[in-house]
Amino acid sequence: MSTPVITPELVSLDQDFGHSSHEVISHLANLVASAGRTETPDTLLADAKAREDKSPTGFRGRIAIPHCRTTAVTEPTLAFARLAPAADFGGPDGDADLVFLIAAPEGSGKAHLKILSTLARALVKEEFSAALRSASTKDEVVALVTEVLESSPKKAAATPVAEATEGKTRIVAITACPTGIAHTYMAADSLTQAAAKRDDIDIEVETQGSSAVTPLAAAVIKNADAVIFATDVGVKDRERFAGKPVIESGVKRAINEPEKMLDEAVAAAKNPNAHRVSGTAAASSGEEEAGKLGWGKRIQQAVMTGVSYMIPFVAAGGLLLALGFLFGGYDMASGWKEIATGYSLTNLPGHTVPVEGADVTFERAGLMLYLGAVFFAIGQAAMGFIVAALSGYIAYALAGRPGIAPGFAGGAIAVMLGAGFIGGLVTGILAGLIAMWISSWKVPRIIASLMPVVIIPLVTSLAVGLLMFLLLGRPLAAIMTGLQDWLTSMSGSSAVLLGIILGLMMCFDLGGPVNKAAYLFATAGLSTGDEASMKVMAAVMAAGMVPPIAMSLATFARKQLFTPAEQENGKSSWLLGLSFISEGAIPFAAADPFRVIPSMMLGGAATGAISMALGAGSRAPHGGLFVFFAINPFWAWLLAIVVGSLISAVAVIAFKQFWPNKALQAA
Known part of the structure; x- marks a missing residue:
């Protein structure tokens, strides 16, 4: 290199x-x-x-x-x-x-990542x-x-599992961490080195990291007596290990307690009642079983997986809707479908377009109106998938591929019944748990091959559909309607209070779970398209922009209160703030959390309150200042950001001036 x-x-x-x-x-x-x-x-x-x-x-x-x-x-x-x-x-x-x-x-x-591993x-x-x-x-x-x-990495000696010495316990393992750079390989070597010191174990490990992955041979898996899954992410092709006794944990446990995990794997291999890998990608559960994740953690991870897959639909769809308004005008919602499907590049619409039997007059005409309608139509299509994607990928995180179809079906039913994203959360969890349960059934071999592709999706979809139509759909729809009515009815002090709460959440952990919870509340509401939800979105985006801008202002105004590194960070954090990247303030908060975070929360609360009070609304879920065309009234939204940024900047300067961080100054 x-x-x-x-x-x-x-x-x-x-x-x-x-x-x-x-x-x-x-x-x-x-x-x-x-x-x-x-x-x-x-x-x-x-x-x-x-x-x-x-x-x-x-x-x-x-x-x-x-x-x-x-x-x-x-x-x-x-x-x-x-x-x-x-x-x-x-x-x-x-x-x-x-x-x-x-x-x-x-x-x-991969060559770079191999060096790091x-x-x-x-x-x-x-x-x-x-x-x-x-x-x-x-x-x-x-x-x-x-x-x-x-030097080439040397693996500890281990007899191949497929040719293991008689009397030894044959173990195979999978290690994987989210980034696939470090812990994946450290866990593999810890297990291998621990096994090399013992005479009763043979082990082979498959590292599912960022470097080239060499899958375990089919013969090795077939001859294995037990399996270890030391992962923080899903195991790829988990079905290969179906029926094998399994020990599961996070990847760090294999680094810190390899001997203990090997002992547990040996015990599982000798126990006919030990937990075994199911025939699908669904993972096992049960908090009392050693080395396994608890139900609460499993469901939390599944929900975050569903959210991570949903956000691209929201971002793409929301920005396309905003572009539709930019090109076609703010009256685009009155007839976008008729314009997009009834006209073409060779047959452009005029100012007046027939919509459902009546003529509707639009501010714009011709190519701009047509392109605006096309962008709007694409955005609507993307937004139409967000509840189904949320539900489908929650189920996928819990049950693997057999959970996708019932999860998407449940999400679609939630939309049909008016249960919205709340219904999507419920159907995703239900579909995942039901699919997990069905996958644990012991069935004849002739039926086992049909389980993941036919039986589990069919039975789970039917179960989720019946539960939604017969029991859960209407109550969830009532909750969703109540939430929408509450948002729509917000005015005066209630709107300001909500703005304060959202502003505090956006600035509490600067991109962490609390920040993400506020952002998801806003984006989920944005899918309904009502004015109140757009106000929530504007308040959330404005508050999230405050911390990086405020810290940049503070470093320019009182340079001597900040370290040289913070002064350098301040030169670029304003741009991150304008782009709605709250994480731009993390270096400042990490170095001095007790002064920075309260100051940011103070400004964020003010921004959220002002934005809501002045009725600013955003049709775009992201982009910061660069989606100004999707924000109305823009002056009100901008005023909220300016005021909040100034409050936070003054507050952090005051904190550092009158309550100096002696440890930071000494550094």
């Missing part, structure tokens, strides 16, 4: 970077910037922090390896800190004193970490890391 992965400028020895993981990651991101490896350390920090918030990256040996794929770097980059004192990364044996920040370029090739595997070895602790110079650290990266 032309650019070294690590250089002495990317190494810090025996420094105090604070006690929290976010503080350490912030310092490491600034180290990467100082070495000239990124021009946007705030983006790197936001991406690394988002990964850290999913699951702490500390593990056995008092080592931490925060990592992410990010647009902030163009070459694979490693920053290393030997901390004094150590910092809390959620490790099982205390605070970490060795921390690697791994930054992989977004969309980087090699380092992760080396960190599992005690001799490597001991050498890092005893290194006396930065050059020595670079030499140690470079030697590891340039």
Whole structure:
């Protein structure tokens, strides 16, 4: 590679970077910037922090390896800190004193990711970490890391499972983490090395990471006595292991407790009543069973999966609707369907168009009106899928592919009955749980092949449909109608109160779960198309823009109150704010949460209240200032952002001025 992965400028020895993981990651991101490896350390920090918030990256040996794929770097980059004192990364044996920040370029090739995974595997070895602790110079650290990266990773010896020695327990394992860079391979090596020390186990591991995946051979799986799934994401082709005793956990448990997981797998192999992998991608459940996720966590993960698949429909559909209004005018909703289907490029509409037997006059005519109607029609089609997508992918997260069809069908029924996104949440969970239950049935082999493609989707769709039509549909529709009526009736103090609440939520964790909950409330309501929902969307987007803009203003106004790194972040965070990327304020909040977050919440609450009070509405779910054409009245919305940003900027300056952060100043 032309650019070294690590250089002495990317190494810090025996420094105090604070006690929290976010503080350490912030310092490491600034180290990467100082070495000239990124021009946007705030983006790197936001991406690394988002990964850290999913699951702490500390593990056995008092080592931490925060990592992410990010647009902030163009070459694979490693920053290393030997901390004094150590910092809390959620490790099982205390605070970490060795921390690697791994930054992989977004969309980087497999060769890059293989290099980074090699380092992760080396960190599992005690001799490597001991050498890092005893290194006396930065050059020595670079030499140690470079030697590891340039040598081929050596796997601990293990007899192939397909040819296992008689009397040994044959185990196969899958490891996978969300980014597929570090923990995937560290977990694999921890299991393999632990097994190599024992005479009663043979193991083979399939790493489902970002580097090339080599699937376990069919013969290996067939001969296996037990399976270990150490993953934070779904197992690919889970059906291959149907009928095998299984132990499941998050990927970090395999790194921290490999011996314990191997013991559990041996016990499961000898227990005829042990939990087994079902014939579908549905995972097992039961909080009392060792190594498995609880019901609450499983359903929460499933809902977030459904939401993540739904958001692209909302974003694409909402922006297309906004473009429809931009091109065709704000009276587009009166006859978009007739214009889009009844006219063409060779037969453009005039100002007057027959709509349902009556002539409707539009402000615009010709090509602009026609294109506006086409954009609007495409947007409506995309928006029409959001409840079905939400429901379908919740069911998919719970039950795998057999859950998709009943989940989508349930979502469509929810729309038909007027239950909206609330109905979609319910039908998705129902479809997933019912499909999971049916997949656990023990059926003759001749029927088993029909289960995932015919029987489970058929029976589950029927069950969900009957439950919705006979029991749940009308009550859920009444709840949805009540919510819409409440939004529509909002005025005066009630609208302002809702704006305050939404503003507080948007600025509480700057892109975290609370922020996302407020955003989803707004986007789900936006699908109804009523004016009250558009006001909620405008308030949410405006409040989410405040923190990065406010911090940029504060760094310009009182530079001396901020560190050099924060001053650099302030030069670009205003643009992130204008684009509605709340995460632009994360570097500031991570370094000084007790002063920054309350200040941001204060401005966000003011922005939400002003936006709602002045009746600003947004037809677009994202885009910030750049979708100004979809916001009306724009002046009111802009005023809310300006006032809120000024309040937050003044508040954070006051906090830092009269309640200085001595630890930050010392740094």
